[in-house]
Amino acid sequence: MVKLTCNIDTKYDMFIIEGYNMITEFVEKIAQFNNFENVENQYSNNFKYNIITRNNLIQYMKIMLKMKPATILIGEAPGYNGCRWSGVPFTAEKNILIEYRKGQLFGITNGFKIRDIAKPQSEASATIVWEHLRKIDSYPLMWNAFPFHPHKKNNTESNRKPSNEELHTGKLILSEILKMYNINNIIALGNTAQETLAKIGITCNKIRHPANGGKNEFISGLNTELGILPSNAST
Template identity: 40%
Template structure:
């Protein structure tokens, strides 16, 4: 029997070393968290995302971002998307931050819009090669590329995910995540990250994943 995905990730995250310049959304509080948001709420969001039945596809980004996972607890997922009720398994939420406007992440909207267009939203789990949010010193609202040390720290968490979902199709969103999966020896599809002009290639790549999953569906 494979371990429950949320429990496996939660246990692996608890074993992560303390890494300067990184923020753990499921353990730490943000200065701009709304009164009813915080690490416990973000853990609840992750649990809801991880315990949906029928997960067949895993998209793995590079690292958590300040406009998305840092505030929501789910990779490629912003406060604005949760308020809209756009995330499967999670009812529309109240505000998560005290910011005048809800946090919104362009890549998150592209990812979820594409998953819905390809009828993959209900069967896709989102994660990152480095699960925490790497930021510049004293700038929590910034993103930086995860270091080799940080990516290495995330590898046991990726291994826990793979053990929990051994038959899911893995797809890396971005070069760093593809490199991490390659180091672990995990077969995967490499997708262009939707940021920096990569939207069309990302959408086309997800379309190919949808065709592959439909062709592999039992009974076909």
């Protein structure tokens, strides 16, 4: 797997260039995982829109590398309406069309792509997450314990929990993400994500998942974890 190495005397520009190369290599490597049943690897050549998903993940990871996030927000696995199409965790196509962080993150003009600009797919939880991140102007890195889309047999328009074997692969990939970004502050998004991470030996704090009426608790929990003052995080 990809390993990012940089000694303390390396200039910032060289660090970014090396990081960009590592990110591209990393995404190309994870695109090779095709050995699981009832799993869509949205970055694989076997996936119809892999050029879009790989492009978006590479662009997102490069931007986040420059932002130097101190926190990573981890879910269980991509859903069929969100990351499956966008390529970016916790993100739907509709979010891709919106420019965040003063125009530096997402947006077609920044090189991001979706299947059909006239008909972007939306996803309720992704909408809540990105609306709040934009409001507080704070952007943790986002990932999943299993980075591919697990689905029920013969139904790609469904979600299921990843198996232990799948989670083992997810752990190997996640470990490279943590090294690449040098992140120690890990937050699980919801009980299921926390339980999933515990299975692979990662202990972390959790916040409420925004789905099923959890919006306000999600916002409150994320603000607490990120150290956002109430005056800067009104709902």
